[in-house]
Amino acid sequence: MAELNETIHQTVRLRIMAALVTLAPDEEVEFTYLRDLLEVTDGNLGAHLRKLEEAGYIRINKAFVERKPRSYVSATADGRKVFAEHVAALESILKRK
């Protein structure tokens, strides 16, 4: 049976993962684009991304685009799996209601 994941369940991290799993597996989103999408501050997003990265659910690639440093974020295969399990666990709680 699917289990809830405490790391992912926090509101901002849940929204981060929802946004990232919506992208194709070979796509990654730029940090500021994700920040605007989620309507959070740089610091808030950075802190939550670190937690998700430490858990191995996301990957952060740093690159130079037109000589400017950019960070690109994507969900890992493990992150996608754990997120799907978390959603399944939420749905099973609703079914038991």
Added chain:
Amino acid sequence: MNISPTEAEEALTAIQAMMQKTRRAISSSGAYKFLILWGTIWMIGFLGSQFLPKEIANYVWIGLDILGGILSAVIGVRMKRGVRTSAPTASGKRIGIFWLLLFFYCFAAVCVAWPVDGKQFAMFIILFVTVGWIAMGLLLSFASVWWGLALLGLSLFSYFLLNDYFYFIMAFVGGGGMIALGIYVRNRW
């Protein structure tokens, strides 16, 4: 970890809302812009063909196509600006280059076939625009492929079977339909 059904429902609602917002912002962000742009160009161009002398109407079309090509390239480059992919076909720059090349081919095809009358000229443009539209649909959002095919079918039907009303149909049904669809995609996707 235990949560109540109400919390679970709230979390699922938040997930669905975020996924929809992401799809709108990233996956379909450019589709409605192309539709509104080309709907407006069609409406102006075909009304010009209906009411202006042929020579002037042709120049209006050339000007509109150049403007449309440049704006499409700009939209293509700006699209998915915050997202990058390892799949080269989906990059914004290549989409922009694709539209520029398509309009070069359209211009070349018209030059090769010249002289053409106003309706033939318009059909050349329609054929190339719908090819571009369908290609964008295959790359970005498959649902819009059907709208592109429908517009292509309508254009051919009007050209061959309702030739006297061709410009009016293209201006109001073709152009207006594209604008309406663009607004619908922007608000409801």
